[in-house]
Amino acid sequence: xxxxxxxxxxxxxxxxxxxxxxxxxxxxxxxxxxxxxxxxxxxxxxxxxxxxxxxxxxxxxxxxxxxxxxxxxxxxxxxxxxxxxxxxxxxxxxxxxxxxxxxxxxxxxxxxxxxxxxxxxxxxxxxxxxxxxxxxxxxxxxxxxxxxxxxxxxxxxxxxxxxxxxxxxxxxxxxxxxxxxxxxxxxxxxxxx
Numbered sequence: 387x388x389x390x391x392x393x394x395x396x397x398x399x400x401x402x403x404x405x406x407x408x409x410x411x412x413x414x415x416x417x418x419x420x421x422x423x424x425x426x427x428x429x430x431x432x433x434x435x436x437x438x439x440x441x442x443x444x445x446x447x448x449x450x451x452x453x454x455x456x457x458x459x460x461x462x463x464x465x466x467x468x469x470x471x472x473x474x475x476x477x478x479x480x481x482x483x484x485x486x487x488x489x490x491x492x493x494x495x496x497x498x499x500x501x502x503x504x505x506x507x508x509x510x511x512x513x514x515x516x517x518x519x520x521x522x523x524x525x526x527x528x529x530x531x532x533x534x535x536x537x538x539x540x541x542x543x544x545x546x547x548x549x550x551x552x553x554x555x556x557x558x559x560x561x562x563x564x565x566x567x568x569x570x571x572x573x574x575x576x577x578x579x
Contacts, residue, residue: 410490413483414566420476421563424556427469431549438545445543446530461530466548467517474510477559481507484562493569494562506558513551520544 430450437448453462481503484490491499516534523532537544 410487413480413487413490416476417480417483417563417566420473420480421560424473424552424559427473428549428552428556431545431552434545435549438543445545448545461524461532463517463520463524463530463532467514467521470510470514470517473555474507474514477507477510477555480559490566494565498561498565502558502562504558506555506561509551509558510555513548513555516548516551 430452433450434448434453437443437450438445449462453465484494484499484502494502516536520532520534524530534544534547536542537547540547
């Protein structure tokens with residue numbers, strides 16, 4: 387008889403738990419993809435910081451790597467809006483999955499889930515609002531200057547500000563993922579004993 391590997395928190399194979407197991411595997415694969423893609427996005431922001439503060443590229447011309455390839459109206463801001471909207475949607479899918487999947491809530495401590503919901507989902511929602519404001523300036527000016535809400539009011543460069551937004555949202559996204567992976571590792575170790 388073939389042993390079935392069950393996802394997080396699933397102990398038996400009734401029809402409902404088989405469905406939960408399949409959903410759990412798909413959610414974990416999706417979550418892993420979100421973590422990997424956002425890591426690449428954070429790296430893009432690190433590249434922008436290097437461009438500005440090491441290579442001396444003017445802030446408005448520091449577009450990361452992909453920003454030089456994907457420009458519309460002379461700016462990479464459309465790329466940021468689309469990417470961050472997809473990231474926010476992905477975080478919402480992960481949050482709903484973690485909150486609804488049997489067993490998942492017992493794997494992620496409440497404080498870690500609260501950090502994910504606030505510093506991941508909510509902050510990324512604010513980040514998308516910032517990008518909508520930026521895009522409204524791009525449309526009005528047919529390009530930049532295109533400041534957002536916080537950078538316009540505080541004088542903090544958007545290169546630094548958006549690096550901070552992305553780093554905090556990423557850290558909050560990775561936090562529950564680590565707990566899920568640890569649990570899967572423990573379950574795997576228990577099944578080999």
